[in-house]
Amino acid sequence: MSVQSFNPESLNTSQRAAVEHDGTHLLIVAGPGTGKTRTLVCRIARLAKTLSAGRQILAVTFTNKAADEMRERLTALDAALSEKVEVGTFHAFALQLLRRYRKRLSFPLGFTVITPDEAEALAAELMPAASRRERRDCLLRLSAWKATLQPNSNDPALEALRSALRARGLVDFDDILRDAVLLLRDNSDLAREVRQRYPFVMVDEYQDVNAIQVELLRLLAGEAQDAPGVRLTVIGDPNQAIYGFRGSEAGSFRDFDRTFAPCRAISLNENYRSAGNLLAAGGQVIKAGSSFPVPELVARIQDEGRLAVHEAAGEKAEARFVADEIARLVGGFGHHDQGAHAAGDGHGYAFGDIAVLFRLKTQSHALEEALAKAGLPFRTCGVRPPSLSLASRQALKTARDLSSLTAELERLAAADPVLAENMERVTTLLASSASVTEFLDRLSLETPEDVFNSRAGKVSLLTLHAAKGLEFPVVFIVGCESGLLPLKAD
Numbered sequence: 001m002s003v004q005s006f007n008p009e010s011l012n013t014s015q016r017a018a019v020e021h022d023g024t025h026l027l028i029v030a031g032p033g034t035g036k037t038r039t040l041v042c043r044i045a046r047l048a049k050t051l052s053a054g055r056q057i058l059a060v061t062f063t064n065k066a067a068d069e070m071r072e073r074l075t076a077l078d079a080a081l082s083e084k085v086e087v088g089t090f091h092a093f094a095l096q097l098l099r100r101y102r103k104r105l106s107f108p109l110g111f112t113v114i115t116p117d118e119a120e121a122l123a124a125e126l127m128p129a130a131s132r133r134e135r136r137d138c139l140l141r142l143s144a145w146k147a148t149l150q151p152n153s154n155d156p157a158l159e160a161l162r163s164a165l166r167a168r169g170l171v172d173f174d175d176i177l178r179d180a181v182l183l184l185r186d187n188s189d190l191a192r193e194v195r196q197r198y199p200f201v202m203v204d205e206y207q208d209v210n211a212i213q214v215e216l217l218r219l220l221a222g223e224a225q226d227a228p229g230v231r232l233t234v235i236g237d238p239n240q241a242i243y244g245f246r247g248s249e250a251g252s253f254r255d256f257d258r259t260f261a262p263c264r265a266i267s268l269n270e271n272y273r274s275a276g277n278l279l280a281a282g283g284q285v286i287k288a289g290s291s292f293p294v295p296e297l298v299a300r301i302q303d304e305g306r307l308a309v310h311e312a313a314g315e316k317a318e319a320r321f322v323a324d325e326i327a328r329l330v331g332g333f334g335h336h337d338q339g340a341h342a343a344g345d346g347h348g349y350a351f352g353d354i355a356v357l358f359r360l361k362t363q364s365h366a367l368e369e370a371l372a373k374a375g376l377p378f379r380t381c382g383v384r385p386p387s388l389s390l391a392s393r394q395a396l397k398t399a400r401d402l403s404s405l406t407a408e409l410e411r412l413a414a415a416d417p418v419l420a421e422n423m424e425r426v427t428t429l430l431a432s433s434a435s436v437t438e439f440l441d442r443l444s445l446e447t448p449e450d451v452f453n454s455r456a457g458k459v460s461l462l463t464l465h466a467a468k469g470l471e472f473p474v475v476f477i478v479g480c481e482s483g484l485l486p487l488k489a490d
Contacts, residue, residue: 011035011042018235018266019043025221025263027206027256028235031297032282033273040202040235041073047200048084058198058220059087062205064442064450066469067092070204086198090213091173091445094180097194098171099441104187105179108169110437112397113444117390119165119172126164127157146174147212149181173445177212184219195222195230206234209252214259221260232260239294240468269295273471275305315363315479319370322476326354326376326459329474351377355460355472359485363478364461371459378459381452381466387422388412388443396443399436406430422451 011019015035018028019042030036044057051057061067067087074081088096095113102109114122116139123135130138138157145153153159165172171179184191201220203209209217221230238253257263271279276299312318329349356367364380371378388396392412399405409430413420426443433439449466460472479485 011039012270014266014268014270015039015042018268019046021264021266025232025256025260026234027253027263027265028233028268029237029253029265029294030235030268031237031271031294032240033271034268034297035270035272036235036237036268037070037073037204039268040204040233041070041077043233044074044085044200044202045077045081048078048081051084051199055197055199057085057200057202058093059085059202060090060093060204061087062089062208063469064089064092064446066204069469089445090216091176092442094176094216095441095445097180097183098176099437101183101187101190104183104190107166107171111169111171113176113441114165114170114172115390115393115444116173118393121390122164122170123161126161143174146178147210149178149212149215177216181212181216181219184216191219191222195220199230201230201232203232203234204236205240206236206256207238207240207253208236214252218259232263237294267295269297270300271297272300275299275301275303278305278307281307315366316370318478319366322356322367322478323370323374323376325476326351326371327374329354349474350457351459352457353473354476355462355467355470355474356476356478357462357464357467358478359464360479361463367461367478371461376459377457378461379452379456380461381448381463387426387446387451388419389416392416392419393440393443396436397440402430402433402436402439405436405439425451 012035015038018026018039021043028036028039030039040059044059048057059067059070061070067089070087071082074085074087086093098105098111102111105111119139120132120135123130123139124132127135127138138161141155142153142158142161145155145158153162165175184194198220201217203217217232221232234256236253252259257265274282279297279299310318310321312321330351331349358364358367368378368380395412396405396408399408409419409423409426413423419426429442430439433442452460452466460467460470462470477485
């Protein structure tokens with residue numbers, strides 16, 4: 001379907017209102033299963049028709065996987081959109097700014113992005129007498145300070161670590177956002193140039209933004225009198241905010257109308273994903289902890305879902321129950337009594353249709369043991385490294401060009417099982433990279449969630465964070481007990 005032939009009648013009333021809105025910033029409150037991505041993609045497609053030469057729509061997401069999905073949706077709607085829309089994560093966009101305008105920066109032109117585990121290795125080198133917990137605490141404090149945008153931390157340990165990073169031409173994930181904000185804030189001519197390039201900025205999962213990301217958006221939007229063509233569209237669900245431990249603030253949703261005035265708010269509440277009884281059950285939980293008024297979801301599919309609650313004697317018993325139920329659901333593998341706790345009818349499910357969700361990474365151990373003992377194939381996300389080990393990433397930084405990089409990757413894959421397992425995705429990244437630097441940047445910004453294949457023919461063991469955005473016909477949620485889910489901090 002081309003942009004020109006796009007039919008707004010294919011959307012419901014609220015979706016159409018969001019797609020067709022003009023004139024001010026827009027806040028879209030979208031509950032789960034309400035067509036959030038579809039609405040955003042259709043809005044992008046409509047606004048793309050209004051762009052003049054040399055301008056693009058900037059679409060920002062929180063994960064590379066979400067960015068890939070949005071690109072695929074846009075291409076399916078109209079292949080020409082790939083030239084009119086730039087899609088990426090906050091970090092990818094900010095890093096692109098730093099690369100494009102690196103001569104304005106106060107650190108080496110050829111800077112290198114380091115991953116969290118590389119930052120930990122550097123901290124261990126600089127703080128050999130400190131415990132691992134003490135080093136991690138130092139890194140967390142450094143991260144928190146960077147988000148303040150203050151010039152000095154007044155903490156000798158943080159200043160030493162910060163100086164060591166800059167002396168070696170290294171930037172971490174926090175530096176990427178901080179320095180992009182400072183770049184725009186301190187260079188008004190550059191900020192105007194960026195605003196002219198992106199008259200429309202779209203933000204997915206807005207409930208997960210933190211203060212420095214809000215500041216980046218504020219600088220992109222500019223003041224109304226300075227950049228009358230720049231308009232923000234943000235979409236998300238404040239009751240799905242999950243990155244508070246990374247500094248995200250659901251309050252950004254409540255403050256949007258003040259931070260980005262004038263604006264209009266539109267709510268999407270027609271759910272096309274879940275049965276009515278499942279929405280009702282989930283709605284009870286959401287309502288109890290809601291911090292933002294979100295309309296009650298209305299089910300638009302008529303099938304009834306199956307909801308079962310099982311009380312286990314402990315973590316191991318719970319894991320055994322899950323393993324037995326999975327075996328029964330795929331047929332012929334288990335020996336559990338097929339009684340009242342069934343989660344389905346036992347027919348037509350494959351291992352890849354099933355997910356087991358948990359709050360903490362440590363909860364995966366009992367599940368892995370139970371599934372392995374039962375001979376059930378599984379993959380764990382949220383507790384795995386990204387597609388390359390630290391040693392492999394360091395070796396790739398010595399490559400002179402893409403040809404030598406390819407040869408080095410092939411050599412490393414023979415000895416690095418993590419790389420070998422993820423070689424297909426790494427090769428895809430390589431094929432779409434124009435330089436060694438671009439490839440290493442994109443690789444550094446990958447997360448375990450990005451390399452996780454939820455349809456690999458295995459049961460998915462996922463933290464709740466890693467499961468965001470994924471869908472499965474059968475889902476087990478373990479550890480539903482006071483203090484754990486929801487988590488109560490000590």
